[in-house]
Amino acid sequence: MANNLNVEYLKGKVVDLDKMLPEVRVFAPATVANMICGFDILGFALEQPGDEVIMRRKQQPGVTIKEITGDDGRLPLDPSKNTVSACVQYLLQALNIASKVGVEIELHKHMPIGSGLGSSAASTVAGLFAINVMLGDPLTKEELLPFCVEGERLACGTGHADNVAPALYGGITLIRGNEPLDVISIPSPKELVAAVVFPQVDVPTRDARQLIKDKVLLKDAVTQWGNIAGLVAALFKEDYDLISRSMKDILIEPTRAILIPQFYEMKEIALQHGALSFGISGSGPSVIAITRDEQVAKNIAEKIQAHLKENEIESFGYVSKVNLEGPKVLN
Ligand code: HSE
Numbered sequence: 165m166a167n168n169l170n171v172e173y174l175k176g177k178v179v180d181l182d183k184m185l186p187e188v189r190v191f192a193p194a195t196v197a198n199m200i201c202g203f204d205i206l207g208f209a210l211e212q213p214g215d216e217v218i219m220r221r222k223q224q225p226g227v228t229i230k231e232i233t234g235d236d237g238r239l240p241l242d243p244s245k246n247t248v249s250a251c252v253q254y255l256l257q258a259l260n261i262a263s264k265v266g267v268e269i270e271l272h273k274h275m276p277i278g279s280g281l282g283s284s285a286a287s288t289v290a291g292l293f294a295i296n297v298m299l300g301d302p303l304t305k306e307e308l309l310p311f312c313v314e315g316e317r318l319a320c321g322t323g324h325a326d327n328v329a330p331a332l333y334g335g336i337t338l339i340r341g342n343e344p345l346d347v348i349s350i351p352s353p354k355e356l357v358a359a360v361v362f363p364q365v366d367v368p369t370r371d372a373r374q375l376i377k378d379k380v381l382l383k384d385a386v387t388q389w390g391n392i393a394g395l396v397a398a399l400f401k402e403d404y405d406l407i408s409r410s411m412k413d414i415l416i417e418p419t420r421a422i423l424i425p426q427f428y429e430m431k432e433i434a435l436q437h438g439a440l441s442f443g444i445s446g447s448g449p450s451v452i453a454i455t456r457d458e459q460v461a462k463n464i465a466e467k468i469q470a471h472l473k474e475n476e477i478e479s480f481g482y483v484s485k486v487n488l489e490g491p492k493v494l495n
Contacts, residue, residue, distance in 0.1 A: 167314050168323065171258035177302050179259055185298045187220045192290035192491040194275050194482075195282035196358065196452055197326040199336070200411040200443035201391040207282075207326035207446075208336040209487040210358065213275035215283070216494070217248065217290035219298060222266040227253045234273030246271075247284055247315040248291035255295055255311050259302065267295065276480065278366045280446035282327030288315030289331040293491040305332055305490075309345060320369040327446065334490030336399060352486040353402040355456040359439070359465040361430070362450040364478040367423050372447035375419050388415050404440060404456050411441035411454060424449045425477055430468045437464050458483060 193214040199206040222228070227249045229241045243249035248271055256262040269291060277283045292311050296303050312328035329337040329347045340346040380388075394410030397403075421427040424444065430451055434442040438460040439453035451468070455461040465481035472479045 167254055168317060169254060169258065169310055169314055171310075173307065174258050174303070177259055179261055179299050179302050181261065181264060181299075183300050184221060184265070185300075187218070187495075188294050188297050189216065189218045189494040190290045190294040190297065190491055191216050191494055192286045192293060192331050193334075193487045194286055195327045195330045195446075196360070197280075197282060197324070197446035198413070198416070198444070199395065200413050200417075200441060200452070200454075201388060201395055202326075202338075203413070203416050204324045204326055205339045206336070206392070206395070207330040207339075208352065209330040209334050209490060210281070210360065210482065210484040211487045212482060212484055213281070215274055215286040215290050216272040217287070217294045218270040218272070219252075219267050219291070219294040221298065222268050225263050225266045227256070227266070228268045230268045230270050232271045232273065235271075235277060238277055239271070239273075247318045248287050250318055251288050251311050251315040252291050252295045254314060255292060255303075255308075258311075259299075267298070276362055276364070278368050279362045280367065280369075280444065280448045280450040281360065281362065282331055282446060284319035285312065285316060285327035285331045288312050288319070289328055289491055293332070297493055306347075308332060309347065313345065320373070322373065330490075332490055334488045335486060338396065350396060350399050351402075352488060353399060353404070353407070353456075355404070356407075357455050357458050357461040357483060357485050359434070359453040359455060359461040359468070360445060360450055360482040360484065361465055361468045361472070362480045362482075363425055363472050364480070365423075365425060365449050367447060367449045369447040372420055372423060375423070376416055377419065380415055384414055388413070407454065408440035411443065413443055417444055420444055420448050424451065426472060426475055427451065429471060433467050433471055434464050437467055439464055458485075
């Protein structure tokens with residue numbers, strides 16, 4: 165198997181193919197990786213946007229892509245290159261049923277690609293969740309996660325889990341370690357609402373990762389890990405002032421902000437209009453304002469979008485609470 169998966173833990177899993185469902189439709193959510201201060205280790209799921217996968221059983225073994233919509237033709241239809249079909253195939257191989265099972269996939273993208281909202285993660289999670297449901301849920305979410313991480317490695321070159329873990333588990337997740345994967349779900353304070361704005365410029369994660377310095381000053385590292393620890397404590401305590409003090413990024417934001425037009429102007433608008441915090445969503449160019457009130461979040465999204473329009477930049481805006489559920493079956 166040409167991938168980085170070690171699937172020993174699936175040894176002995178048995179799937180009853182007579183009970184395999186003929187079709188399933190699944191939604192998986194967009195995610196905000198990093199949560200501003202926690203580069204590669206923190207993330208949360210949004211209620212919207214998200215991607216949809218329709219998967220159907222077919223007679224011939226093998227995984228094929230029937231259709232992709234909403235991607236402007238940018239995603240590969242070749243099943244070995246498309247992350248959704250490739251990961252589904254890895255799962256079938258790991259369960260030793262690839263020679264017996266065939267599925268065709270429709271992928272409907274309802275969010276922009278290269279936006280910093282975990283677009284590839286939402287698609288991969290939707291696909292893997294769908295095949296698992298069709299097979300009668302042989303894998304737990306913990307067992308599915310390594311396959312989702314493999315999808316990220318195919319899509320962006322590194323297997324960071326801070327989009328796929330919240331997309332799969334829902335809520336807020338902490339990636340304590342990658343090898344082995346050690347993912348912890350963190351409580352989501354009830355009042356948190358995010359305003360997310362995607363200025364329509366393309367920032368591929370691969371490029372945004374190459375920009376970052378690979379050495380940091382110890383004093384900056386101390387500031388950053390103080391903020392990360394402060395944020396995790398604040399989420400447990402539902403302490404919104406501490407959330408506000410902690411969601412600050414001095415390591416990555418100064419470099420990546422260069423790729424995002426009007427970043428500091430958007431930050432000023434958000435903070436002036438009641439945001440607890442403001443920063444880059446994932447690798448950008450989407451930005452997020454964290455609030456504790458839906459009206460405040462709506463107003464901030466509108467003000468930022470109006471500002472971008474004045475500067476001739478088109479944008480999408482979303483207002484969303486933390487999605488606690490993760491992927492869901494739609495039919
Ligand atoms: N943690 C990753 C990054 C998320 O910031 O590059 C990419 O969506």
